[in-house]
Amino acid sequence: MKKERYFLNKAAAGKMGSQAMYHGMMLPGMIFIMIFCFVPMFGIFMAFQDYVPAKGILGSKFVGMKNFQYMFSIPDVGRIFINTLIIAVGKILSGTLMAIVFAVLLNEIRIKFLKKTVQTVVYLPHFLSWVVLSAVVVNMVNLDGPLNQFLAAIGLNKINFLGSNTWFRPLIIITDVWKEFGYNSIVYLAAITSIDPGLHEAAAIDGASWWKRVWNITLPGILPIILLMAAMSLTSILSAGFDQIYNLYSPMVYQTGDVLDTYVYRVGLMGRQYSFSTAVGLLRSVVGMILMMTANELAKRFTDRKIF
Numbered sequence: 001m002k003k004e005r006y007f008l009n010k011a012a013a014g015k016m017g018s019q020a021m022y023h024g025m026m027l028p029g030m031i032f033i034m035i036f037c038f039v040p041m042f043g044i045f046m047a048f049q050d051y052v053p054a055k056g057i058l059g060s061k062f063v064g065m066k067n068f069q070y071m072f073s074i075p076d077v078g079r080i081f082i083n084t085l086i087i088a089v090g091k092i093l094s095g096t097l098m099a100i101v102f103a104v105l106l107n108e109i110r111i112k113f114l115k116k117t118v119q120t121v122v123y124l125p126h127f128l129s130w131v132v133l134s135a136v137v138v139n140m141v142n143l144d145g146p147l148n149q150f151l152a153a154i155g156l157n158k159i160n161f162l163g164s165n166t167w168f169r170p171l172i173i174i175t176d177v178w179k180e181f182g183y184n185s186i187v188y189l190a191a192i193t194s195i196d197p198g199l200h201e202a203a204a205i206d207g208a209s210w211w212k213r214v215w216n217i218t219l220p221g222i223l224p225i226i227l228l229m230a231a232m233s234l235t236s237i238l239s240a241g242f243d244q245i246y247n248l249y250s251p252m253v254y255q256t257g258d259v260l261d262t263y264v265y266r267v268g269l270m271g272r273q274y275s276f277s278t279a280v281g282l283l284r285s286v287v288g289m290i291l292m293m294t295a296n297e298l299a300k301r302f303t304d305r306k307i308f
Contacts, residue, residue, distance in 0.1 A: 043057070076263070088240045098181040103188035122181075122185075131247060133175075163250065165253055168256055172245060195218065234298075235292045238288060240260070
């Protein structure tokens, strides 16, 4: 018995020793997360204070839930939440649908050179910052841009897309989908390639058209991945994209284009209402955590897989 225990302990020690290198490789990343993710969480206390930078967090007056009460009392917050939800949900639904359609169509290309060329061209915008892409969008949709010139050429009135509360939301959603759908399609393309080709061959022999094969084989085959990605997207439902909107919006479109991220930046940093902006950010984080837990349960129920 002692001999068996000795060998078991020796095997366990050997296993731990063999994994020490992997733990060492994880250490820099864990330190980075601790410094930049966990340590800044100490600033949450600002949401419950009347924060004064000169006094610091420890010296500022504690006011309890006053900042949250003030947040729900001002009329702008309701409009901002609605703007955030509309833009975020529009991005999630449109982006997911476009990524799936593109993945299905791209999988049908049999010429490798053409397929890789299309992938490269479509993936490229994802790796460019909105600081760069916003200039492209502005030049495309301004009153003298190609889009308005085309509208004028076919007899329609020019549209001030960046100054119209009617057109600003669709512009934000469409440009975000254009930037991200190619990169987001990678997951769906990988799921499609994992489907047994014999199913398509058998369906083709039975006379099934391409659309029927896509509807009855391809889409059901990638359904678990679609549900998993949709569940994970719920966590970003209160994040409509600060960098994109900040580089494209103006006071003329605050009514429909101002979202939580831009509001927190404008009120917190520009208006120096640090405690109030922290309260808004904390509320968004709490809602995001609740949605993450909900997404985890939905993923478990519909795909038999957990996100974490």
